[in-house]
C-alpha cells in the first residue's frame with residue numbers, strides 16, 4: 001500500500017531528531033578518549049566520565065520527547081533508570097558505526113576492551129555493536145529508536161504503562177513508515193530494527209554483572225551513575 005508520512009508525523013520526527021542532534025557528549029569530553037594513558041584504571045575512569053556525560057545528555061534528550069514531561073514523575077524516573085544502559089549501548093554503537101574516521105572508534109573499543117570487563121561480556125557487547133553497524137541507520141532511525149527504547153512501557157516500577165504506550169506507539173508507527181520509505185528493497189528492515197531492541201534487553205543482564213564485578217574490585221562510580229544504576 002502507498003506509505004506516506006503525515007505532516008504531524010514529520011513534525012514529531014523533526015522534534016525527536018533535533019533533540020537527538022542537539023544533545024551530544026561535549027567534544028572536549030569525547031576528545032579525552034584520545035589521551036594517551038591506557039591502563040585499566042585510566043580506561044575505567046574515562047569510560048565512567050563518558051557514561052556520566054552520556055546520562056546527562058540522555059536526560060536532556062528525554063525531556064524533549066513530546067509528552068514525556070506530562071507522565072507521572074515516578075514513571076519518568078523509572079523509564080530513565082530502566083532504559084539508561086540500553087540507550088547508552090545504542091549511542092556508543094553509533095560511534096562505532098560512524099563512517100567519519102573521527103578517531104574515537106578505535107580508542108573507544110580499546111578502552112572498553114581494557115577496562116576490567118570480563119571476556120564473557122565482550123562477545124555479546126561487540127556482536128551488538130557489529131549488528132547495529134550492519135543496519136547503516138540514518139539519524140532519524142537512530143533518534144526514533146532511542147526514543148522508542150526510552151518509552152518502553154514494561155520497565156520495572158512503571159505504574160501507568162498505558163500512558164507510556166500512548167507515547168511509544170506513534171513513534172513506532174513513524175519509524176515503521178520511515179523504514180518502508182528508506183529501505184524499499186528490504187521489507188524486513190523495520191523488524192530487524194525491533195530485533196535490536198530485543199538484543200539490547202539481553203545486554204542489560206550482562207551489564208548488571210559487569211557492574212557487580214567492577215564493584216567487587218572496588219571500582220567507584222559517579223553519584224549520577226550510582227543514582228541511575230542503584231549502586232553504592
Ligand SMILES: CC(C)c1onc(-c2c(Cl)cccc2Cl)c1COc1ccc(-c2ccc3[nH]c(C(=O)O)cc3c2)cc1
Pocket residue numbers: 025030044047048050051054084085088089091092095102104105108112115221225
Ligand atoms: C561506568 C562506565 C565504566 C561504564 O559502565 N558501563 C558502560 C557501558 C559500556 Cl562499557 C558499553 C555500553 C553501555 C555502557 Cl553503559 C560504561 C561506559 O559507558 C559509555 C561509554 C562511552 C559512551 C559514549 C557515548 C557517546 C560518545 N560519542 C563519542 C564521540 O566520539 O563523539 C564517544 C562516545 C562515547 C557512552 C557510555
